[in-house]
Amino acid sequence: MTQKPKKVDIIFSPYSVAPYQILKDTMKRSKEEVIAELISSGLRGRGGAGFPTGMKWKFAAEQKGSVKYVICNADEGEPGTFKDRKLLMSVPRKVISGMAICAWVTGSTQGFIYLRREYKYLVTELQKEIDIFTHHSKEVGLNFNLQIFLGAGAYVCGEETALIESMEGKRGEPRNKPPYPIQNGFLGKPTVVNNVETFASASMVCRIGAIEYKKFGTSDQRGSKLFSISGDSPKEGVFELELGMSVESFVSEFGDGDTKAVQVGGVAGFCVPRKDFAKAIIGDGNTTGGSTMIFNSSRSMYRVLHNYLDFYAEESCGQCTPCRIGCQQLLKGIEAVKKGEKPAEYLDQLLKLSESMRLTSKCGLGQSVTNSFSSIVTNFREEMIF
Amino acid sequence: MADTKELINALSTKHGVERRSLLPILQGIVEKENYLSKESMLEVAKVLDISAAEVYGTASFFSFLDTKERGQYVIRVCKSMTCDMKGKEEILSTIESVLKIKLGETTQDKKFSFLETNCLGLCEEGPAMLINDDYFVKLTPAKIREILDRYLRNEI
Structure with missing residues (x-):
């Protein structure tokens, strides 16, 4: 009997505190303490590259200069991924809280949500939440202006430097790295670019603490992760699961009984055939945004x-x-x-x-x-x- | 053309005339005129004081900044693997037969353009499509006929 994937309920759990209470509580601590907490949580970027989030924020905080930017990468284009859309639809406050905490610790006053053009229908509701945030941020004395920047339809703009190029009004062609955006990003200024889920997870780390958060996942991949499941599955949708499960246990839970292959990590990821289900692990740096497409034996x-x-x-x-x-x-x-x-x-x-x-x-x-x-x-x- | 000039002036007042204003300005034109005409791109180049090649080069990079004439309603059917598995082909042929145009074409009355697009992020409810900014999921031939009928009778 294969072990079932462990479901978690942190990211999508309903708001349990007053609006922007997480931000208010976090701002009572020292910035160094918050960064240390994030580093200790082991949280890595949820967009694909998997860079440790706490380290990114620490480097950005150390950058000199008064102008810094915080960008939420909502250019979710990896085929088979739709978790960021669900996040922005159901718990945008957690995402914006994460952005605001990032702005506070890094010393940024301007942020953007780079929303992919395909999701334009989210703008109205998202703007309402931004307005609520703006009201609360003034209350706590945080000077952070947040805007939506609408993409124009290009998969490669999910790559952070291509995203920045497009925000600067250019073709979305990736830049050479280094320099990284935290050194030289939007308009040449230090810029933190994080995925939607990363910001939401960061705010959850601030709420429950690194010790609680670290209880989920494996020693290599901390916490929980959203998986977008589609294809030949009776349970398509977004699921929050602990990292480090085998493809076999994943298939036993989400497959239709006739699974031939699983595409882990979207088109940019790997196709795992049935013979490798037992040994392949989901979450070991191969999740690229958590896209998992399931193919049964009828598929070519x-x-x-x-x-x-x-x-x-x-x-x-x-x-x-x-x-x-x-x-x-x-x-x-x-x-x-x-x-x-x-x-x-x-x-x-x-x-x-x-x-x-x-x-x-x-x-x-x-x-x-x-x-x-x-x-x-x-x-x-x-x-x-x- | 006078309208286009006015529109671009209004957009540049709103978004500025820096290079970073380019995308929002082009998006604003597409919203009103359905696509970027040669004239509109030339005018934007003038207003932003950049080469027209830069404007075209940027516009042609992005799939939602059409430089070909488009209809009032642009249909974009998702062609990603999951939507393909769930019957995208049948959706395409139904749209073809209802609108009597092929993929990539625009109806003569300039009401509809019919395109495919990469992943719309609606995989769990495929097949999916966009008509302008609105999304439609779990499409079937019958559902497509019903949706297009509403558009054809201007009941949207």
Whole structure:
């Protein structure tokens, strides 16, 4: 009997305190204490890169200069991810509390919620919550102006430097790192960019404390994480689960009994075939936003990969050659093998190409293509050919 | 054109004339005119004092800043894997047959444009689509006919 995934109820639990009470209570402590608490909680960024949140805030706090920005990355574009939408719809106050605490500890007075264009229907309700926040922030004497910045439709803008470029009115092309946004971000100023869920989790750490928070998860991945579950599952939706579960236990809870493969971490993540369910762990740095798509045995993995590559070829920003050309060639390549225009061995050439893309692409987009490409081509090779 | 100029003036008063004002200004034009015409992009370049190539280069990067003429209602059907699994193809063919246009086209009366888009983040309720800013989920051919019918009869 496989162990069931452990459900947690921190992030989506209803507001248990008065509006912005968490912010008010947190501001009674010292800034150093709050940063130390976050670092000790082990909270890592929930957008994909997994950088320790407390460290990011500490570095930003140490930056000189009076102008700093706090940006909430709500450009949730990873296919199969929708947890940030749910968060902004149901508990926006927790997200804004996290942003406000971040502004307070880092010394920022201006914040933005970078909302993806596809979610424009969230603007009205979100603005109402911002107005409530503004009222309360004045009460506690926090000078933090918060605005919504609407994206314009580009997957790559989920990458923090591309996001900043687009906010500056330019093409959303990722920058070279370093310098990182905490040194040189929006308009050249120190900027903290965190995912929606990261801010919500940070405010929860401030409410329940690092010791309580650390009780969830594994030694490597602290706390709970939101998972967006879709595909061949009778229980699609967003679930808050403890990190560190096996794919097997995940499938036993969320699969339809005929699960053939699970795509962990969205298109940028890995495709886990049935034979690896027992050994693969969800949460070990592979969650990229918590997207999990479940495929049952009726699904063609060729069609799945074709869909992914079509997505990549369209969303590659085109700035660097490995990604721009590579995505197109992988797509053409699998089509040629399928049609019999190229021999099956051509897939090995394509695997090498995807590895080159991982090594030479400028940002995470091009570097991640090989994750799903190699895991699907290697595990479902016969489906690519016949 | 006089209208476009006025609109751009109003938008630049609201959002400023710095480079960072570009996206909000372009979004404001699309909201009113459904797309960015060559004339509007030239005018924005003039107002922001940047090259027209910069304006076009930025606009053409983003999927919601159309530089091709679009109808009053832009339909964007999600083509992500989950929506595909749940019957996206059938949704596309139903829209084609109701509006009598193909994917990527605009109806002659300039009322509808019909596009596909990448993940809308509505995966648990797919197949999904947007019509302008409004979302529709759990689509079936019957539901599509009913929705489009409401738009066709201006009952929205």
